Amino acid sequence: MKVLARNKQASYLYHLFDRFEAGIVLRGTEIKSIRAGKVNIQDAHVRVRNGQAYLINMHVSKFKQGNQFNHDETRERKLLLHKSEIVKLGGKIQKDNFTVVPTSIYLKDGLCKIEVALAKGKKLHDKRQSLKEKDMKRRVEKELNRREY
Numbered sequence: 001m002k003v004l005a006r007n008k009q010a011s012y013l014y015h016l017f018d019r020f021e022a023g024i025v026l027r028g029t030e031i032k033s034i035r036a037g038k039v040n041i042q043d044a045h046v047r048v049r050n051g052q053a054y055l056i057n058m059h060v061s062k063f064k065q066g067n068q069f070n071h072d073e074t075r076e077r078k079l080l081l082h083k084s085e086i087v088k089l090g091g092k093i094q095k096d097n098f099t100v101v102p103t104s105i106y107l108k109d110g111l112c113k114i115e116v117a118l119a120k121g122k123k124l125h126d127k128r129q130s131l132k133e134k135d136m137k138r139r140v141e142k143e144l145n146r147r148e149y
């Protein structure tokens with residue numbers, strides 16, 4: 001499994017709950033750009049419409065040798081999920097005010113997959129608390145490494 005892009009800000013901005021692996025419907029030159037690592041999922045999110053899940057605002061740069069067959073960089077891309085997963089996501093989005101954000105995009109057995117997570121926004125004090133926990137964990141690791149020598 002080769003990870004092409006991660007959304008590091010997602011865990012900082014949101015409380016992440018259930019995670020799903022989904023395929024993406026891509027056009028010809030998009031997969032070539034993604035394989036080259038020219039993809040950004042920082043501002044992307046998932047919307048459920050008419051029983052289908054769509055990835056919105058994922059930026060895939062134009063392929064350098066793509067000429068007239070190049071793709072639109074920020075078009076909506078359909079996600080390939082099971083019907084039960086789409087129903088679950090749609091219900092959580094509407095009833096419980098969750099959002100669905102992509103956390104990583106990777107290649108698995110030659111196919112492009114994206115991991116999406118149900119998320120709920122953090123308040124400012126939650127963000128500060130997660131930064132404190134991260135800092136404390138880093139200090140403990142540093143101290144443990146120092147004592148080993």
